[in-house]
Amino acid sequence: MNDHASRAAAFNADAERTGWHDRALWHVRERRDRAAAQLPEWEALRDAAGEIKAHTLSQLDLYLERFEQNALQAGASVHWARDADELCSLVHALLESRGVSKVVKSKSMLTEECGLNPHLEARGIEVVDTDLGERIVQLRGEPPSHIVLPAIHIKKEEVGELFHREMGSPEGLDDPTRLTEVARGDLRQRFLAAEAGITGVNFGVAETGGIVVCSNEGNVDLGTALPPLHIACMGIEKLVPRERDLPVFLRLLARSATGQAITSYTSHFHGPRPGGELHIVLVDNGRSQLLSSEAFESALRCIRCGACLNTCPVYRRSGGHSYASVIPGPIGSVLEPARDAEAHASLPFACTLCGSCGDVCPVKIPLSQQLLAWRGRLVERGHLGATRRFAQRFAAAVLARPRLYAALGALGRALGRRTPAFLLRANAWGRSRELPELPHRSFRAEWARRRDGS
Amino acid sequence: MARSRESVLAAVRRSGAVERPLPEIRFAPPLLADPVGRFGETLSEAGGELRQVASAEGVGGALAGLPALAEARRVVSGVAAFASRHPDGAPVVPHDLLNLDTAVAAGAPAVAENGAVWVVPGDILGRAALFLAEHLVLVVPRTSLVSTLHEAYAVISAHKARFGCFIAGPSKTADIEQALVIGAHGPRTLTVLLYGEEP
Numbered sequence: 001m002n003d004h005a006s007r008a009a010a011f012n013a014d015a016e017r018t019g020w021h022d023r024a025l026w027h028v029r030e031r032r033d034r035a036a037a038q039l040p041e042w043e044a045l046r047d048a049a050g051e052i053k054a055h056t057l058s059q060l061d062l063y064l065e066r067f068e069q070n071a072l073q074a075g076a077s078v079h080w081a082r083d084a085d086e087l088c089s090l091v092h093a094l095l096e097s098r099g100v101s102k103v104v105k106s107k108s109m110l111t112e113e114c115g116l117n118p119h120l121e122a123r124g125i126e127v128v129d130t131d132l133g134e135r136i137v138q139l140r141g142e143p144p145s146h147i148v149l150p151a152i153h154i155k156k157e158e159v160g161e162l163f164h165r166e167m168g169s170p171e172g173l174d175d176p177t178r179l180t181e182v183a184r185g186d187l188r189q190r191f192l193a194a195e196a197g198i199t200g201v202n203f204g205v206a207e208t209g210g211i212v213v214c215s216n217e218g219n220v221d222l223g224t225a226l227p228p229l230h231i232a233c234m235g236i237e238k239l240v241p242r243e244r245d246l247p248v249f250l251r252l253l254a255r256s257a258t259g260q261a262i263t264s265y266t267s268h269f270h271g272p273r274p275g276g277e278l279h280i281v282l283v284d285n286g287r288s289q290l291l292s293s294e295a296f297e298s299a300l301r302c303i304r305c306g307a308c309l310n311t312c313p314v315y316r317r318s319g320g321h322s323y324a325s326v327i328p329g330p331i332g333s334v335l336e337p338a339r340d341a342e343a344h345a346s347l348p349f350a351c352t353l354c355g356s357c358g359d360v361c362p363v364k365i366p367l368s369q370q371l372l373a374w375r376g377r378l379v380e381r382g383h384l385g386a387t388r389r390f391a392q393r394f395a396a397a398v399l400a401r402p403r404l405y406a407a408l409g410a411l412g413r414a415l416g417r418r419t420p421a422f423l424l425r426a427n428a429w430g431r432s433r434e435l436p437e438l439p440h441r442s443f444r445a446e447w448a449r450r451r452d453g454s
Numbered sequence: 455m456a457r458s459r460e461s462v463l464a465a466v467r468r469s470g471a472v473e474r475p476l477p478e479i480r481f482a483p484p485l486l487a488d489p490v491g492r493f494g495e496t497l498s499e500a501g502g503e504l505r506q507v508a509s510a511e512g513v514g515g516a517l518a519g520l521p522a523l524a525e526a527r528r529v530v531s532g533v534a535a536f537a538s539r540h541p542d543g544a545p546v547v548p549h550d551l552l553n554l555d556t557a558v559a560a561g562a563p564a565v566a567e568n569g570a571v572w573v574v575p576g577d578i579l580g581r582a583a584l585f586l587a588e589h590l591v592l593v594v595p596r597t598s599l600v601s602t603l604h605e606a607y608a609v610i611s612a613h614k615a616r617f618g619c620f621i622a623g624p625s626k627t628a629d630i631e632q633a634l635v636i637g638a639h640g641p642r643t644l645t646v647l648l649y650g651e652e653p
Contacts, residue, residue, distance in 0.1 A: 152632070156631045241476060263622070
């Protein structure tokens with residue numbers, strides 16, 4: 001079956017790797033906790049960030065127009081794309097008209113979402129992802145498994161083999177420092193040869209028309225300082241009203257993402273560099289539709305920090321690829337069904353409703369409530385698997401009939417004690433569990449006995 | 455194109471959201487007993503190193519003594535106290551800076567809570583140098599030190615520069631098994647030289 005549970009089972013086939021993945025992400029979560037604890041105003045910052053985004057989304061048309069006007073004033077070109085296809089053809093047209101055949105790209109989940117790389121590559125343009133993690137997954141022909149740590153699922157020995165094959169590094173090299181050095185040398189040449197740089201956008205400022213891009217490696221800045229053409233792809237939800245709103249988000253973003261107080265580079269662009277071009281593409285691709293959904297609209301506040309992924313007990317133990325979506329984890333499980341409910345119907349069920357995602361979210365998206373809401377809608381739309389559908393109908397029928405409930409309870413207690421272990425193993429939940437010792441009397445019988453009998 | 459613009463805006467308007475209030479941003483700066491000490495700590499956590507010199511006059515001498523500059527053959531400097539070094543001729547385009555040893559730039563303010571320094575390079579060569587150099591040195595007046603990012607934004611007017619960057623530490627990555635590696639694509643070291651007496 002092609003659902004999250006079966007893909008997670010495949011990931012869990014290697015128990016050692018699952019444990020390693022779980023621990024690596026928990027470590028990042030702990031770093032986030034330490035960083036958050038250092039700021040007494042942490043909760044007030046989260047409130048402010050959530051309110052600023054809620055306000056901006058409630059006036060998004062005005063802020064988009066204001067942003068466009070100010071970006072144009074600053075000398076940038078502004079383009080609009082309704083969907084992924086429009087973004088891809090727009091970017092391709094820009095590159096083609098300027099005779100560009102080599103592009104360096106820094107990390108952008110939006111271009112992943114829109115399939116920009118394959119679109120450009122199919123038209124003869126070389127696209128090099130320059131973020132180290134993104135480069136690793138690009139060379140492996142895989143999508144990122146995490147929105148901030150794209151190669152978190154890959155071991156250093158595997159990176160060593162990959163670099164040996166692709167970049168000619170010595171065989172058996174698995175030291176992260178030396179591997180990074182190999183990639184640095186290889187990518188430096190590509191930065192120098194590039195004719196255009198494509199970046200994502202972390203924040204757009206409506207009152208100034210500026211864009212802000214955050215990175216640790218410096219790839220954003222090399223990719224925009226060397227080639228004269230900078231194309232910035234930006235989801236329409238990335239706006240904040242004012243420059244003074246930026247510190248609220250920047251103080252939360254890196255602390256939530258990796259536990260750093262701020263990324264190494266927080267770059268602000270206002271118009272193109274002298275003699276160069278800056279093109280900002282505002283992309284909708286389903287965002288305006290999400291905006292009109294009362295239940296899920298607040299998911300557009302997301303600043304892509306990845307904290308909900310790191311904390312999620314399901315994500316940590318199932319790996320990003322088990323979600324088979326551009327954005328995995330809790331936020332992905334809310335966003336992806338909005339794009340294609342049928343294809344991603346299993347994601348909102350890949351959740352224990354523990355609520356940890358919403359607790360760490362820096363913009364206070366009520367993620368677990370939204371996941372629960374999705375479940376309801378998916379059931380209504382008939383996207384629930386046959387087993388689950390039957391089980392839920394059966395449970396509803398039993399729970400609505402107290403006598404039937406009592407009778408089946410007695411039957412269950414009697415049969416449960418006689419169930420052979422292999423039958424239990426046939427069930428997904430039973431595979432790694434033992435049945436508890438079943439009581440001889442029901443709770444209600446025991447209650448009645450103690451009340452009347454004592 | 456115009457059609458896409460109108461269509462996106464119309465779709466956004468159709469959502470019919472009720473206006474939610476925009477909060478005022480009021481975060482009182484913490485009273486730091488030792489702001490310079492705090493900046494040194496956060497800079498060090500970000501992988502950078504703090505040096506101090508008591509007066510503006512001492513900046514040239516202090517720079518000349520830094521390891522990142524003492525041995526450097528090729529230097530792009532954006533500060534008057536230290537001359538650029540171009541043994542192979544003056545660079546014209548960013549690509550000429552491929553073998554740059556060290557970049558020196560002025561920055562302000564410095565932010566105690568996160569070790570960041572706001573830098574606005576003078577031109578595209580100065581901008582490229584910040585990221586192409588093996589080593590980066592930022593020269594920052596001590597009086598510019600603020601405690602949080604809110605205060606920093608209150609003074610920088612970011613939009614007045616075509617390009618401005620908060621730089622916190624050298625270039626780094628942890629993309630291979632979460633192991634921190636300094637010197638991903640950009641500078642391998644960052645030294646912040648704070649000058650001036652205590653206010």
